Amino acid sequence: MNGRSPIPRLRWLARTLRTPRRPQSLTVLVLLAACAGLLLWFASRMDNYGENLTLNLGTDIVGVVITVFVIGPLISRAQEGRVREHTRLDYEWFSAQVYGATSNVKVLDTFSNLFGPQFSERLFRGIKAATGHGARVQILLLDPDSLAVMLRGRELGEHSADIRRDILRNLRTLHRFAQRLDDSSRQFLEVRLCSTTPGVTLYRWDERCLVSFLTVGRLSGEGVQLEVAVRSPLGTFVEQRFDELWQQSRPMERFTHLPVTLVDSAAARRQFTCRFVSLDDCLYVSAPDLVTYLARHRLDELSAYSEALTITQGHQVFVVDDESELHTRLIQHFAEKYDASATAFVELRPPVLITE
Incomplete structure (x- = not known):
């Protein structure tokens, strides 16, 4: 007990307690605690065991206090300014x-x-x-x-x-x-x-x-x-x-997907999540379920809304001609953005605002 002091080990323990706990650190801590308990048990047969234990523990506690509250903060403060x-x-x-x-x-x-x-x-x-x-x-x-x-x-x-x-x-x-x-x-x-x-x-x-x-x-x-x-x-x-x-x-x-709500003339609502591209300040969406829905309704009776759109009024809905040059450009932009193909595009055209 009065041999080599365990201060270095206690200082390592103090550094461990100041850092976020990780599974590896906890495992090492448990092993060290088990070893310490085993050594104390073996040393219990020594003469003046209680006095030696008290002396060593008191010295080590003083070392830990100095390390944690004096030396540790000084080192941390010095490291913060190091580049x-x-x-x-x-x-x-x-x-x-x-x-x-x-x-x-x-x-x-x-x-x-x-x-x-x-x-x-x-x-x-x-x-x-x-x-x-x-x-x-x-x-x-x-x-x-x-x-x-x-x-x-x-x-x-x-x-x-x-x-x-x-x-x-x-x-x-x-x-x-x-x-x-x-x-x-x-x-x-x-x-x-x-x-x-x-x-x-x-x-x-x-x-x-x-x-x-x-x-x-x-x-x-x-x-x-x-x-x-x-x-x-x-x-x-x-x-x-x-x-x-x-x-x-x-x-x-919000860059990859656009939530769109279609409202018909009877105020019936249907929500969609669409992939989309912007081209020449116009917005085009592509979603198979949305195209299927449009095929069963008149486009002039539908209005499109989305919280992501800058204009909150209902947008007009137009299907892009699949034989037009615009359709070819949209396919290229869509493939660049999503690394995927699309066959149909729908334009969401903002309403014409009349100013006095």
């Missing part, structure tokens, strides 16, 4: 950090190779584990239909359509993954779209994050990444930017 540079964004490394996250995961970018075929499965395993721990996962990408896409395309020296296709691929991947999650995990995953260029990128796991800036002529992931604490001045600034954009963004579901 570590990464030459590029290592997607596999970030996915590993996400796997162990227990409180927050955030991604802010125009689009990201993180959701590409090379890294997405590993990331999604990490997200599934993180949501299983109760971590909230927030992903914020650029709206493919926003003017900011064109501006970012000019900065990169590429066509804006290329960026738009990359964002659409990200969204399709994220949508498929969300469908694979169970209900309890899905409630912790949110994907939204912002229409303003963020200027910065953010890849956060718990209280640490990678920060970079959108540069001219190069993707953000190819540049230097600054690893900082979320509570550091730089981390706080980027977090505030993320929160501002998040409040102004729209959910991914």
